[in-house]
Amino acid sequence: MTVAVLGSGPVGQTAALLLARRGVPVVLVDEHARREHVGSKAICHQRDTLDVWAWLGAGCLTEEGLTWTTARTFHRDRELFAHRLPDAGSALPPFVNLSQARVEEVLDELIARQPLIDVRRGHRVTGLSQPGCVVVECATADGPRRIEADYAIACTGARGDVVRRAVGEHLAGVSFADLFLICDIRADLPGWAAERRFFFDPPWNPGRQVLIHPCPGSRFRIDWQVPDGYDLAAEEGGGALDRRIRAIIGDRPYEVGWRSVYRFHTRLVRRMRVGRVLLAGDCAHLFAPFGARGLNSGVADAENAAWKLASVLRGEAGEGLLDSYHAERHAAAVENAEVTSATMDFLVPQDDKQRRHRADVLARAARDPAAHAEVDSGRLAEPFWYTGSPLTTPDPARPFAGRPPRGALPPPAPGILLPDVTVAGGRLRDLARQGFLLLTTPGAPAAGVRSVEIPVGGALGARPGEAWLVRPDAYVAAVLRDPAAAGRALRRATGG
CATH class of the missing domain: 3.40.30.120 (Glutaredoxin)
Incomplete structure (x- = not known):
């Protein structure tokens, strides 16, 4: 009675811990020999994700994370509105911001104390088959290795093509032409610590958007929409990156901790269950990050998969229960794709009709509070309702x-x-x-x-x-x- 969890990012870590908490032995496989804590990556963790982690013993993530309660939205040089997040009667905050690196560190500590989890680092998955069980072929520094398990949860991320191909799946969908520049900076910005700020068409990034999220320790995550072909190295070398940052924070000291350039996608697999393999997180779906629906939906995948696999392996349910994993979580992925695609169409209009709609909404929102709900900077992550x-x-x-x-x-x-x-x-x-x-x-x-x-x-x-x-x-x-x-x-x- 063993489940192989392929990939040790937060989704894979969560899946492994949930299975072990329910008494199921796990082999946790990851291609990297050691953890590399680089960059903030996924930072915005929703209340129900925090709830899962707290049940696993990682309540410190809520305590360490920075709780933000206000979402401010600007158009050009004026504020349109500020939205205060509801508390929903929970002891947990609506969202906390904390770097993915810290989340992984805390979950690794829990995994190290869990005797039912066998961690296999430095194991790169090279093949997978299902001859009555799951057989995972891996390449390691000491040669090929073979892992057998009753089932597998694939959390191998956007680059998990080996696993997807092995089960006859691929990520179908679209990629957006514009790029997004992400910088983690450390600076003293009084009054910004509990606020998310979103700027449509600011003077210092004309025609595009900027998103600013606060993080613990006077750190801020800034996302700029930039044109296709943007050259980060050239901008750094010529001083333009410094000018870009100072246009936001002014003439005050700052440090850049990490920077990168991303292209966003909306892509889904057709099937999230293929035989004995369940696909989860970015291995199964990719969304634009506005609304924080990536990692949070992946944790929901992990919880859904874990209780169902545990029930089947303990003989409390038949194999038919696993079909509901696809039924429920693929429907959730479709909804997330719809929500984030609508956001991207508002942020990056694809035709004249969308451009006119956006211009009309932003103009009306400046004078009519009734138009505020039409301004789409990302509907924040929420549970999917089954x-x-x-x-x-x-x-x-x-x-x-x-x-x-x-x-x-x-x-x-x-x-x-x-x-x-x-x-x-x-x-x-x-x-x-x-x-x-x-x-x-x-x-x-x-x-x-x-x-x-x-x-x-x-x-x-x-x-x-x-x-x-x-x-x-x-x-x-x-x-x-x-x-x-x-x-x-x-x-x-x-x-x-």
Whole structure:
């Protein structure tokens, strides 16, 4: 009973830790002989990602991260509006900013203390086959190595072509022509520490955008949209990079910690489950980063995959449960692609119609608050709601009204992530992650799983005589009123 996790970035690390926490032995494979902590990379971590990491023992990431609460949006030389992030009644902040390097360091420390995780560094995957199990061929400094496992989660990132080809998949989609220059700087910028700032067409980057995120230790991440063919080395050598930075921060000391140039993509695989291999994170989908939907969606992939693999390997569910991994997480990837593609069309209009629309929205937003919601600098990461999942039993009394307004959450219902609330037994999400959980009101039906009593009303809006069946990833699977329906809902939630 072993799962091979291929790739040891944050998604692979999270997957390995979640499996081990559920008692599944893991072989964690990574091509690099040692960790290279270079650059901030993914920095913006959403509340539900922090929740997963806290359950794994990495609550320090929330404490170390810089919590930002205000998103400011500018057009040219004036501020259009400031949006304060809602707290959603959780003890966790909506977002924290912390470098990916620090996240990896903390998760590596947890992995080192987990006896069920066998880390194989310096193992570059060269082939993969599925002759009744998963066979992973690797190249190492000491020659070829072969790893066998019952299943594999591929977290090999955007460059994971070897694994994708082996399972007959590729990342199909589009790449955007414009480039983005990213710099990590350290500077004293009073008043900017708790704010994300987005600039449309500022005088110091005319015709394009700039995004500024605060990070711990007086560090700031600045993203400039730059034209195709941009030459970073030439700009550094001629002093233009210094002028670019000073146009934002003024005449004050600063240090550049890291800089790089990226092209953004929207690309998806067709299948996220192929036999015994589950594709996760950037190995399965690529999104433009505006809205922070890359790493955060990858962690959601990892949690979805981990509880399902653990259930199958422990004999609690059949192989059919794994089909729901693709059904749920590919639908999430499609939604993320739609959201980020709409953002990129607003940031980088593709035709005259889009350019006119953007100009009209920005002009109206300067004088009409009703237009603020049309300004698209990236809808921030949020959970995907599994209301259409084959595992979810719909409740006609709680219909899903579709994607809620930006920053809002849908009312609790089947397919919705459980609110982050505490009952007498502890945090509901922590209790759920120990296995299927039934939340009961007086007179509610039983379902043959652990149960915790909850009050009528409350954060769930529970009604007398109801029981709420919750999955091990803290999503509501069903709301039950009839004892005869309890067994059916549980079978459905386990892929039966």
